[in-house]
Amino acid sequence: xxxxxxxxxxxxxxxxxxxxxxxxxxxxxxxxxxxxxxxxxxxxxxxxxxxxxxxxxxxxxxxxxxxxxxxxxxxxxxxxxxxxxxxxxxxxxxxxxxxxxxxxxxxxxxxxxxxxxxxxxxxxxxxxxxxxxxxxxxxxxxxxxxxxxxxxxxxxxxxxxxxxxxxxxxxxx
Numbered sequence: 001x002x003x004x005x006x007x008x009x010x011x012x013x014x015x016x017x018x019x020x021x022x023x024x025x026x027x028x029x030x031x032x033x034x035x036x037x038x039x040x041x042x043x044x045x046x047x048x049x050x051x052x053x054x055x056x057x058x059x060x061x062x063x064x065x066x067x068x069x070x071x072x073x074x075x076x077x078x079x080x081x082x083x084x085x086x087x088x089x090x091x092x093x094x095x096x097x098x099x100x101x102x103x104x105x106x107x108x109x110x111x112x113x114x115x116x117x118x119x120x121x122x123x124x125x126x127x128x129x130x131x132x133x134x135x136x137x138x139x140x141x142x143x144x145x146x147x148x149x150x151x152x153x154x155x156x157x158x159x160x161x162x163x164x165x166x167x168x169x170x171x172x173x
C-alpha cells in the first residue's frame with residue numbers, strides 16, 4: 001500500500017504533539033485518513049479492476065478555535081484526499097452502477113453508513129451521480145461517477161472518491 005505509507009509523510013502525521021503543542025487527546029486527522037483510505041482504495045479498485053487510481057492530497061483546512069485574523073487556528077484540521085479513475089471506453093456501466101458499487105463495497109465492510117442527501121440517487125444534468133458515505137468518528141467519502149468525452153470523441157467512465165476527514169486534532173499544533 002504505497003499510498004497509505006505515503007500518508008505518514010503528510011503534515012501532522014504521528015501522535016506525539018510535543019512539548020507545549022496542545023491537547024494530546026482524541027483522534028487526529030491523520031488517524032482518520034489512515035482509517036478511511038485503505039477501504040476506499042480497495043473499493044474503487046474492486047469497481048474498476050485493473051485501473052490504478054490517481055491519488056492527490058488536497059491538503060488541510062484549519063478548523064480549530066478562532067485565531068487573531070478572523071479565521072480558525074490550526075489546532076484542528078479537516079483534511080482532503082482524492083482518488084480518480086478513468087475506465088476504458090469498453091466499460092458500459094452507468095454512473096449509478098459505478099458509484100453504487102463503491103458504496104456497496106464500503107458499507108459491506110462495517111463502520112460505514114450511507115448518508116442520504118437530496119439528489120444523491122439521481123444523475124445531475126451532465127450525467128454525474130454523487131453519493132455520500134460516512135465513517136463515524138473519521139469523516140466522509142464523496143463518491144462521484146460520470147461519463148467523460150475525450151478529445152477524440154470517445155466516451156469513457158470516470159470514477160472519483162473525495163475523502164474528507166472530520167475536523168480533528170492536529171498533533172503538530
